[in-house]
Amino acid sequence: MKERIKRNVIVGQSGGPTAAINSSLAGVYRTAIDRGYKKVYGMLHGVQGLMEERYIDLSQHITNGLDAELLKRTPAAYLGSCRYKLPEIHEDQALYEKIFKILDDLEIDCFIYIGGNDSMDTIKKLSDYAIITGSDVRFVGCPKTIDNDLALTDHTPGYGSAAKYIGTSVKEIIRDGFSLETEKGMITVVEIMGRNAGWLTGASALSKGEDCTGPDAIYLPELPFDVDKFVEKCENLLKVKSSVVITVSEGIRTKDGKYVCEMGDNTNYVDAFGHKQLTGTARYLAALLAAKLGCKTRSIELSTLQRSASHCASRVDILEAYEVGGAAMKAADEGDTGKMVVIQRLSDDPYQAGTEVKDVHKIANDERLVPREWVNKEGTYVTSEFITYVRPLIQGDVAAIMVDGIPRHLYKPGYQDML
Amino acid sequence: MKERIKRNVIVGQSGGPTAAINSSLAGVYRTAIDRGYKKVYGMLHGVQGLMEERYIDLSQHITNGLDAELLKRTPAAYLGSCRYKLPEIHEDQALYEKIFKILDDLEIDCFIYIGGNDSMDTIKKLSDYAIITGSDVRFVGCPKTIDNDLALTDHTPGYGSAAKYIGTSVKEIIRDGFSLETEKGMITVVEIMGRNAGWLTGASALSKGEDCTGPDAIYLPELPFDVDKFVEKCENLLKVKSSVVITVSEGIRTKDGKYVCEMGDNTNYVDAFGHKQLTGTARYLAALLAAKLGCKTRSIELSTLQRSASHCASRVDILEAYEVGGAAMKAADEGDTGKMVVIQRLSDDPYQAGTEVKDVHKIANDERLVPREWVNKEGTYVTSEFITYVRPLIQGDVAAIMVDGIPRHLYKPGYQDML
Numbered sequence: 001m002k003e004r005i006k007r008n009v010i011v012g013q014s015g016g017p018t019a020a021i022n023s024s025l026a027g028v029y030r031t032a033i034d035r036g037y038k039k040v041y042g043m044l045h046g047v048q049g050l051m052e053e054r055y056i057d058l059s060q061h062i063t064n065g066l067d068a069e070l071l072k073r074t075p076a077a078y079l080g081s082c083r084y085k086l087p088e089i090h091e092d093q094a095l096y097e098k099i100f101k102i103l104d105d106l107e108i109d110c111f112i113y114i115g116g117n118d119s120m121d122t123i124k125k126l127s128d129y130a131i132i133t134g135s136d137v138r139f140v141g142c143p144k145t146i147d148n149d150l151a152l153t154d155h156t157p158g159y160g161s162a163a164k165y166i167g168t169s170v171k172e173i174i175r176d177g178f179s180l181e182t183e184k185g186m187i188t189v190v191e192i193m194g195r196n197a198g199w200l201t202g203a204s205a206l207s208k209g210e211d212c213t214g215p216d217a218i219y220l221p222e223l224p225f226d227v228d229k230f231v232e233k234c235e236n237l238l239k240v241k242s243s244v245v246i247t248v249s250e251g252i253r254t255k256d257g258k259y260v261c262e263m264g265d266n267t268n269y270v271d272a273f274g275h276k277q278l279t280g281t282a283r284y285l286a287a288l289l290a291a292k293l294g295c296k297t298r299s300i301e302l303s304t305l306q307r308s309a310s311h312c313a314s315r316v317d318i319l320e321a322y323e324v325g326g327a328a329m330k331a332a333d334e335g336d337t338g339k340m341v342v343i344q345r346l347s348d349d350p351y352q353a354g355t356e357v358k359d360v361h362k363i364a365n366d367e368r369l370v371p372r373e374w375v376n377k378e379g380t381y382v383t384s385e386f387i388t389y390v391r392p393l394i395q396g397d398v399a400a401i402m403v404d405g406i407p408r409h410l411y412k413p414g415y416q417d418m419l
Numbered sequence: 420m421k422e423r424i425k426r427n428v429i430v431g432q433s434g435g436p437t438a439a440i441n442s443s444l445a446g447v448y449r450t451a452i453d454r455g456y457k458k459v460y461g462m463l464h465g466v467q468g469l470m471e472e473r474y475i476d477l478s479q480h481i482t483n484g485l486d487a488e489l490l491k492r493t494p495a496a497y498l499g500s501c502r503y504k505l506p507e508i509h510e511d512q513a514l515y516e517k518i519f520k521i522l523d524d525l526e527i528d529c530f531i532y533i534g535g536n537d538s539m540d541t542i543k544k545l546s547d548y549a550i551i552t553g554s555d556v557r558f559v560g561c562p563k564t565i566d567n568d569l570a571l572t573d574h575t576p577g578y579g580s581a582a583k584y585i586g587t588s589v590k591e592i593i594r595d596g597f598s599l600e601t602e603k604g605m606i607t608v609v610e611i612m613g614r615n616a617g618w619l620t621g622a623s624a625l626s627k628g629e630d631c632t633g634p635d636a637i638y639l640p641e642l643p644f645d646v647d648k649f650v651e652k653c654e655n656l657l658k659v660k661s662s663v664v665i666t667v668s669e670g671i672r673t674k675d676g677k678y679v680c681e682m683g684d685n686t687n688y689v690d691a692f693g694h695k696q697l698t699g700t701a702r703y704l705a706a707l708l709a710a711k712l713g714c715k716t717r718s719i720e721l722s723t724l725q726r727s728a729s730h731c732a733s734r735v736d737i738l739e740a741y742e743v744g745g746a747a748m749k750a751a752d753e754g755d756t757g758k759m760v761v762i763q764r765l766s767d768d769p770y771q772a773g774t775e776v777k778d779v780h781k782i783a784n785d786e787r788l789v790p791r792e793w794v795n796k797e798g799t800y801v802t803s804e805f806i807t808y809v810r811p812l813i814q815g816d817v818a819a820i821m822v823d824g825i826p827r828h829l830y831k832p833g834y835q836d837m838l
Contacts, residue, residue, distance in 0.1 A: 017598040045600055076594040083599065167825050168730050175495040176727040178831060179436040180502065181464055211828045300722045308595040311587050312730060314824065394824035405733065405813035406586050409630045412597060 006036050007107040009329070011058075012043035012050065013144075014115030014122070015083065017076035018158030019165075019310045020321035021144045022410075024114045025078055026071045027325025028142065029058050032110070035333045041106060044413065046082035046115075047122055051095070053102060056413050067410055072318055073400055074409040075308035085118050086125045089132070096129045103137055110138050110332035114325065116145040116156075117363065120340055124360045127338030141340035141360055142328040144321070146307045148199035151366035152358050153342035157324055158307075159199060160317030160393035165309040166192060166302065167206030167394060170247060173300060174212055177243035184295040185238040188245045190215070191282035191301045195251035198222050198370045200306070202382040203390055204247040216241065219248045222369050223379040224255035227263075230285070231292050233380065238295060250281050260284060311407050315396025320353070327355040351392030425455050426526040428748070430477075431462035431469065432563075433534030433541070434502065436495035437577030438584075438729045439740035440563045441829075443533045444497055445490045446744025447561065448477050451529070454752050460525060463832065465501035465532075466541055470514070472521060475832050486829055491737055492819055493828035494727035504537050505544045508551070515548045522556055529557050529751035533744065535564040535575075539759055539782045546757030546779070560759035560779055561747040563740070565726045567618035570785035571777050572761035576743055577726075578618060579736030579812035584728040585611060585721065586625030586813060589666060592719060593631055596662035603714040604657040607664045609634070610701035610720045614670035617641050617789045619725070621801040622809055623666040635660065638667045641788050642798040643674035646682075649704070650711050652799065657714060669700050679703060730826050734815025739772070746774040770811030 009032040013021055025042070032040045042061075044054040056079075062068055071078060089096055103111065111126065113119045120141045127139040143150050148159035170190060177188050192201040198220025208214025216237050219225055225248075237244045252260050261281040282299035290297040320343060327341045340360045346352040374386040400407035428451040432440055444461070451459045461480075463473040475498075481487055490497060508515055522530065530545065532538045539560045546558040562569050567578035589609060596607050611620040617639025627633025635656050638644055644667075656663045671679050680700040701718035709716040739762060747760045759779045765771040793805040819826035 017595050048600075074594065075591050076596075077598040080600065081598045164824060169724055169728070171825060171828070172494050172727040172729060173723060175493065175828060175831070176436050176723045179496040179500045181467075181499065206825055209823065209825065209827075211830050298723070300724070301720065302724075303719045304592060304595045304717070305588055305719070305721075305724070308591040309588070310591060391823060396824070397819075397821065400816075402816065403628065404810060405583055405815070406590060406625055406628065408628075409590070409594060411630050412594070 006038065007109045008039040008041060009037045009110045009112065010041040010043060010055065010103065010106060010108050011112040012046045012114070013077040013079045013081050014046040014113060014119040015081060015145065017081065017308050018144055018146050019075045019161040019308060019313045020158045020317050021114055022074045022078045023072040023318045023321035024142050024144060024157060024325035026062070026068050027322035028112050028114070028329045029062055030068065031326040031329035035329070037109070041108070042079045045080035046084060047086065047099070048082035048084040049080065050102060051099060061411065061413060070401060070408060070410040072322060073310050073313070073398060073407065075310035078410065078412070083118065086122050089125060089129055099126070100129070100133070100135060100137070108137055110140070110329065112140055112142055112328050112332060114142040114144050116143070116147070116150060120360050120363045123340065124338060127360070130337065138332040138335065138337040140328045140332040140336055142324055143340060143342065146200060147194060147197050149197040149367045149369070151363055151368050152340070154345040154353065155343060155393055157317060157321035160314040160320070161309070161312070162200055162306050163203035163206060163390055164314040164317070164394035165306050165312045166200060166203045168312055169302060170204040170215060170245070171207035171212050174207060174215070174245050177245055181242050182296045184293070185241065186243050186296040186298065187234055187238065187286070187289050188243070188298045188300060189282040189286045189289070190245065190247045191250050191280055191299065192247055193302070193306060194221055194249040196221055196367055196369065198249050201247055201249040202370055202386050205382050205387060206390065206394060215247045216244045217246045217380040218382060219246070219252050219380065220370055220375060221249040221251035221253065222372070223375060225252040225260055227254065227288070231289065234289055235293055238293065248281055248285065252281060311400050313398045314394045315398050316393055318398045324355055327357070331357045348388055348392065351395070425457065426528045427458040427460060428456045428529045428531065429460040429462060429474065429522065429525060429527050430531040431465045431533070432496040432498045432500050433465040433532060433538040434500060434564060436500065436727050437563055437565050438494045438580040438727060438732045439577045439736050440533055441493045441497045442491040442737045442740035443561050443563060443576060443744035445481070445487045446741040447531050447533070447748045448481055449487065450745040450748035454748070456528070461498045464499035465503060466505065466518070467501035467503045468499065469521060470518060480830070480832060489820060489827060489829040491741065492729050492732070492817060492826065494729035497829065497831070502537065505541050508544060508548055518545070519548070519552070519554060519556070527556055529559070529748065531559055531561055531747050531751060533561040533563050535562070535566070535569060536782065539779050542759065543757060543779045549756065557751040557754065557756035559747045559751040559755055561743055562759060562761065565619060566613060566616050568616040568786045568788070570782055570787050571759070573764040573772065574762060574812055576736060576740035579733040579739070580728070580731070581619055581725050582622035582625060582809055583733040583813035584725050584731045585619060585622045587731055588721060589623040589634060589664070590626035590631050593626060593634070593664050596664055600661050601715045603712070604660065605662050605715040605717065606653055606657065606705070606708050607662070607717045607719060608701040608705045608708070609664065609666045610669050610699055610718065611666055612721070612725060613640055613668040615640055615786055615788065617668050620666055620668040621789060621805050624801050624806060625809065625813060634666045635663045636665045636799040637801060638665070638671050638799065639789055639794060640668040640670035640672065641791070642794060644671040644679055646673065646707070650708065653708055654712055657712065667700055667704065671700060730819050732817045733813045734817050735812055737817045743774055746776070750776045767807055767811065770814070
């Protein structure tokens with residue numbers, strides 16, 4: 001059997017930032033080098049940047065083992081990301097020709113794309129095009145999303161670190177709430193990311209333990225949100241507690257499909273510039289509770305902090321992200337194309353998991369939601385099954401490499417130009 | 420010389436929560452026990468709780484060395500806090516009689532109060548009353564505030580940990596901002612606590628380093644905020660950067676004294692319940708920039724997360740808080756009253772500091788602001804002197820005691836009743 005001469009690899013990142021996406025990049029790089037590829041290119045800002053021939057030679061940025069460790073601890077897409085969905089092949093064949101020309105010029109054998117649903121769609125289309133045209137470039141996807149809504153995989157790298165940050169921060173918010181007593185009590189509404197899937201909001205229950213009550217109620221976007229019942233529940237909680245903490249998903253909707261964050265819209269909610277401003281879900285609910293119950297309220301949005309908090313990353317998550325990156329590279333090296341690496345859980349306790357390679361055509365943009373049976377009957381809390389699922393994913397810490405009191409990250413490509 | 424028979428100590432916490440206030444409590448407790456006091460009581464919710472005879476015996480909660488370590492890592496006021504200013508003695512003498520009767524019943528020798536300006540006012544009034552009435556109870560204050568605005572002391576425990584959290588989180592926000600490119604660029608406005616003093620907002624400059632540009636501009640409340648110049652500066656920044664990050668103090672005001680967070684108020688900014696809603700400073704500015712520059716904008720409030728993030732505490736801060744607590748107890752034991760412990764900096768590099776005892780009457784509710792010369796001429800960034808001042812205070816980490824993936828805190832008094 002004739003041995004294949006290995007040439008180059010290109011890797012890109014796509015979609016929203018996470019605390020683990022760069023660990024996958026480090027995994028791809030390491031395995032590519034270990035398996036004898038000459039160069040590992042990084043697309044700047046995903047396929048969108050690639051089409052403009054924006055890329056770097058990663059070996060000039062990951063120059064030693066310490067750089068790789070820094071990369072694993074660097075939040076957000078190191079290479080830059082994009083939100084871009086390729087057109088269908090028949091819609092713009094010239095675009096595909098352009099991309100493959102660039103890949104050809106760079107002598108690419110393997111194309112690895114780290115991202116969520118849109119990225120897997122990119123892998124699918126490019127691998128289809130390769131088959132049609134007889135190209136032997138291999139295309140493999142590496143899953144990433146804090147939302148944990150990708151199908152086929154037990155969970156997604158990025159989710160565990162976000163869940164750990166949410167559990168930790170909500171626990172601190174709960175303590176903070178008990179510090180000061182107010183005459184009529186206080187309700188804090190915490191808004192957590194997730195338009196359709198409640199995996200992140202459910203993770204706020206991780207704060208519950210021997211030393212913390214956890215949030216008093218949790219509202220996921222999978223179930224219709226009943227405003228009246230919510231107010232009633234808060235009123236009852238205030239009768240027994242001086243400080244109530246509620247976590248809500250940004251995407252909660254009433255049963256007629258209306259987003260709670262759009263409800264302020266019924267009134268003249270117009271900003272100083274005449275633009276309709278959608279108030280946040282938590283802000284709306286906090287204002288509602290203050291008006292209805294006369295108590296002090298507070299709203300907190302965890303915002304982008306929850307997706308880029310490398311300083312509070314989960315060791316399991318960072319290591320799995322690294323493994324998944326390596327597994328994607330291995331799969332491509334061994335001839336797979338049109339595939340995505342997934343994580344298969346072998347056991348909850350002790351937690352064990354491994355990677356598998358699945359056909360990317362089977363993803364079909366399905367969103368994996370929290371199962372109904374993992375939420376209590378009332379729809380106000382996650383069950384122990386949910387906790388059993390998520391708890392292993394937040395285990396262990398990744399000690400930040402501290403320089404002068406602040407976590408060090410790997411230099412951003414092009415950063416020197418900005419100084 | 421006749422040896423004094425030592426009886427009991429009482430300690431309380433007051434004002435806003437911090438990540439270090441419980442370390443001071445641990446310090447007071449440890450020194451009281453070491454110096455032979457029989458009991459250490461903890462007021463629940465400060466003097467306000469004390470007046471209702473709400474207190475605990477701390478030895479029942481801090482039962483061993485591990486408990487003390489957990490307490491040092493527990494955010495927000497462990498004993499519960501209050502915002503309460505004692506009336507003048509001549510206004511309500513009966514109230515003072517009541518408090519001293521309770522102290523007498525509990526056989527209190529030393530009264531330690533951990534807090535900010537209002538707490539020092541409490542120490543002043545109670546020690547004055549003791550002198551007037553011939554009581555030999557000693558009253559000593561232990562400084563605490565994330566705002567770092569207390570006079571007489573070089574800095575205040577609680578500030579260093581908040582500064583470390585802000586520097587770390589703003590650095591992560593800056594990375595996050597560079598992930599996605601948008602056609603017209605993006606501006607993120609981060610709102611940081613501080614009505615009058617810019618110590619916390621200035622700490623966002625700690626994110627700047629060899630691997631990070633830091634925020635592109637920093638606006639402190641000490642200087643008048645010029646909205647037009649702000650917009651112009653952002654416009655210029657957008658010409659050279661795809662992602663701009665600005666940090667602002669919640670208390671920034673225009674030169675006629677109007678809070679920026681009240682500016683949305685000029686329009687029909689009314690919520691769903693007919694109440695005037697003051698939009699946040701960052702939210703207002705982000706909306707303004709979107710309208711004026713047509714770019715994508717984002718606002719982030721660090722909210723209560725910045726004051727209760729024990730998971731990101733500074734080792735220097737936690738240790739100094741502990742020392743200051745011990746020093747307050749030592750001072751009271753040795754006969755001081757009407758005093759406050761302060762931190763005196765001996766050297767910036769290498770950083771060295773020690774405690775001193777000062778007359779609490781000298782505090783006089785002065786707010787210590789950022790000196791004008793520690794802000795650049797344009798008023799848009801802190802100088803290297805500011806960084807030299809704050810950098811030592813964020814050094815070192817306090818490893819959280821992790822249980823099942825989440826930091827463990829010390830049981831809250833009364834917590835078991837809530838389960």
